[in-house]
Amino acid sequence: MPPVITVEHLRKVYGHHVVAVDDVSLEVEQGEIFGLLGSNGAGKTTTVECVQGLRTPTAGTVRVLGKDPRTQAGDLRGRMGCQLQESRLPDHMRVWEALDLFASLAPGAVDWRMLVEQWGIAEKRNASYASLSGGQRQRLFIALALVSAPEVVFLDEMTTGLDPAARRVAWDLIEQVRDRGTTVVLVTHFMDEAERLCDRVAVVDKGRIIAADTPRGLVVRYDPLEQVVFSCDLPEVEWLRGVPGARSVTRRGPRIVVEGTGPLLAHVAAALVDRGLTPDDLRVIEPSLEDVFLTLTGHLVED
Amino acid sequence: MSRDATVPAATAGRRTTHPGGLRVLLKLTWIELKLFLREPMTIVFTFAFPVVLMFVLGEVFGNQPGGANDRVFNGMGAMNYYAPAYIAVVTMSVGVIMLPARLTDYRSGGVLRRFRASLVPIWAVLGSQVLAALVLGVIGAVLVAAFAAVFYPVHFPDSLGLLAAGFVLCSAAFAAIGTLLGAVMPSPRAAQGAGLMLFFVMLFLSGASVPMEVMSDTMRRIGDFLPLTYGVDLLQGAWSGGSWDWTAAIVLAGITVVAGFLSLRVYRWG
Numbered sequence A: 001m002p003p004v005i006t007v008e009h010l011r012k013v014y015g016h017h018v019v020a021v022d023d024v025s026l027e028v029e030q031g032e033i034f035g036l037l038g039s040n041g042a043g044k045t046t047t048v049e050c051v052q053g054l055r056t057p058t059a060g061t062v063r064v065l066g067k068d069p070r071t072q073a074g075d076l077r078g079r080m081g082c083q084l085q086e087s088r089l090p091d092h093m094r095v096w097e098a099l100d101l102f103a104s105l106a107p108g109a110v111d112w113r114m115l116v117e118q119w120g121i122a123e124k125r126n127a128s129y130a131s132l133s134g135g136q137r138q139r140l141f142i143a144l145a146l147v148s149a150p151e152v153v154f155l156d157e158m159t160t161g162l163d164p165a166a167r168r169v170a171w172d173l174i175e176q177v178r179d180r181g182t183t184v185v186l187v188t189h190f191m192d193e194a195e196r197l198c199d200r201v202a203v204v205d206k207g208r209i210i211a212a213d214t215p216r217g218l219v220v221r222y223d224p225l226e227q228v229v230f231s232c233d234l235p236e237v238e239w240l241r242g243v244p245g246a247r248s249v250t251r252r253g254p255r256i257v258v259e260g261t262g263p264l265l266a267h268v269a270a271a272l273v274d275r276g277l278t279p280d281d282l283r284v285i286e287p288s289l290e291d292v293f294l295t296l297t298g299h300l301v302e303d
Numbered sequence B: 001m002s003r004d005a006t007v008p009a010a011t012a013g014r015r016t017t018h019p020g021g022l023r024v025l026l027k028l029t030w031i032e033l034k035l036f037l038r039e040p041m042t043i044v045f046t047f048a049f050p051v052v053l054m055f056v057l058g059e060v061f062g063n064q065p066g067g068a069n070d071r072v073f074n075g076m077g078a079m080n081y082y083a084p085a086y087i088a089v090v091t092m093s094v095g096v097i098m099l100p101a102r103l104t105d106y107r108s109g110g111v112l113r114r115f116r117a118s119l120v121p122i123w124a125v126l127g128s129q130v131l132a133a134l135v136l137g138v139i140g141a142v143l144v145a146a147f148a149a150v151f152y153p154v155h156f157p158d159s160l161g162l163l164a165a166g167f168v169l170c171s172a173a174f175a176a177i178g179t180l181l182g183a184v185m186p187s188p189r190a191a192q193g194a195g196l197m198l199f200f201v202m203l204f205l206s207g208a209s210v211p212m213e214v215m216s217d218t219m220r221r222i223g224d225f226l227p228l229t230y231g232v233d234l235l236q237g238a239w240s241g242g243s244w245d246w247t248a249a250i251v252l253a254g255i256t257v258v259a260g261f262l263s264l265r266v267y268r269w270g
Helices: A044-052 A095-103 A112-118 A134-146 A164-179 A191-197 A215-222 A238-242 A264-274 A289-297 B021-037 B040-061 B078-109 B111-117 B122-151 B160-184 B188-205 B217-223 B227-239 B246-266
Strands: A005-014 A018-028 A033-037 A059-064 A080-083 A152-156 A183-188 A200-205 A208-213 A226-231 A246-252 A255-260 A283-285
Touching: A005 A044, A018 A044, A018 A059, A018 A208, A033 A044, A033 A164, A033 A191, A044 A059, A044 A152, A044 A183, A080 A134, A095 A112, A095 A134, A095 B021, A112 A134, A134 A152, A134 A164, A164 A183, A164 A191, A183 A191, A191 A289, A200 A215, A200 A289, A208 A215, A208 A289, A215 A289, A226 A264, A238 A246, A238 A264, A246 A264, A255 A264, A264 A283, B021 B040, B021 B078, B021 B122, B040 B078, B040 B122, B078 B111, B078 B122, B078 B160, B078 B188, B078 B227, B111 B122, B122 B160, B160 B188, B160 B227, B160 B246, B188 B217, B188 B227, B227 B246
Parallel strands: A033 A183, A033 A200, A080 A152, A152 A183
Antiparallel strands: A005 A018, A005 A059, A200 A208, A226 A255, A226 A283, A246 A255
């Protein structure tokens, strides 16, 4: 099956020398959740906007479902759903009117009444756009992206403005969307979101894709260190450096953090027991996507 | 939000016919019409204001020709003079007040982006605005004419056909001016300010309120440059005498073409 999205050597320069996207190539397969992960300003949004046909690439080719989104947009109407980071509806437009309008754009739209139930805005169906809260607007935009039953859906920072409970529900719902065969492109700067949802993740930094794999694959490949943490009031713990696999030992307040490569937990536990120490909060912190990201980009993601 | 809601497969229940662009245009027009009607500015300037002014003029001048009014109103009853003039005012209000505010709002606020991302055809977005504006213009015009007919019995238009043709031409010219304003104005507030200024300047200097006969030469010279002057001439000719003012018609058609062309060139689609 041919890829749903193909991007080859995409480049986007704003003005004369602001390079937003620099030679990005990627393929998104049918039925996967593909994540573009990066800090703000890394070039994620510009990349998807080129893919959506909202911006003209400076160079490179983009194909969505085999079509050029800039010149063959008509062929993609209703087959592509987009939730944009910056957009709005007319203030006086009612929720149901927007859904009804966007559903009318393509054949085979799903029943929007079901979507508003799912996304928790059913009681707001007669409310005007201006009267919605930030989270409600966000959920309306996701519903609008899905209402035409698209084959591929773009979600740009979809959980921004959602409370923690609503975020988790949103994740479940997006998984259901994927499970029904829709391809999802997820742009996010939330590590937990990418780790939880994405089948594959491309890490974007300074306009380039610096790594792409499954979240687990990235962790394995870039092998960040795992950490063993426990509480201990001994003043001197440098001897833990002698534990096999340990690279560093640091004290953070009441806790000691031993960083190294596995199987670190067993070795540290054995060393502690040897000294007659049995801390009851000994645990291991697995390397996460966030650690990989830090290793790869060398900087923290700002919120 | 409900975590376990069931949804049919993405492909289930696909309609067999692809909705044409026309259906989208009509749906958008219907929504735009409702949006305009929820806007207080529309109600005030397109529906209420012209009727209120007609009331004031009617109470002051009545509709009896001759007497004190002999010198003005082309010798006819004042309200026979004002009814077609205010129909032209309605088309101006729709064009210079409603359209620019709407178009700048859509552009600056990301509404157009939202539409574009969903591949709503841009001609449908613009077309729906113009169609909705035309419908509102018709409602406003009927209100003005009905008010005049009921309270200051004006005579029936001498040529309904020419009046309708003139109305469409006026609407087109002011829609083009409004679209151009919407294209060049940076924000909805700026557009509203510019629109209101044009509205009042034209209202007072085009013969729609102050009869040409009592205007100073300077006022008249300014009036010669105002599109509404030609709209008023065109509709008054059709209403009383059933004549077609070719000069006015050509000026309005020219404005439509030039302003329409410029606005399509200048407008940035979000």
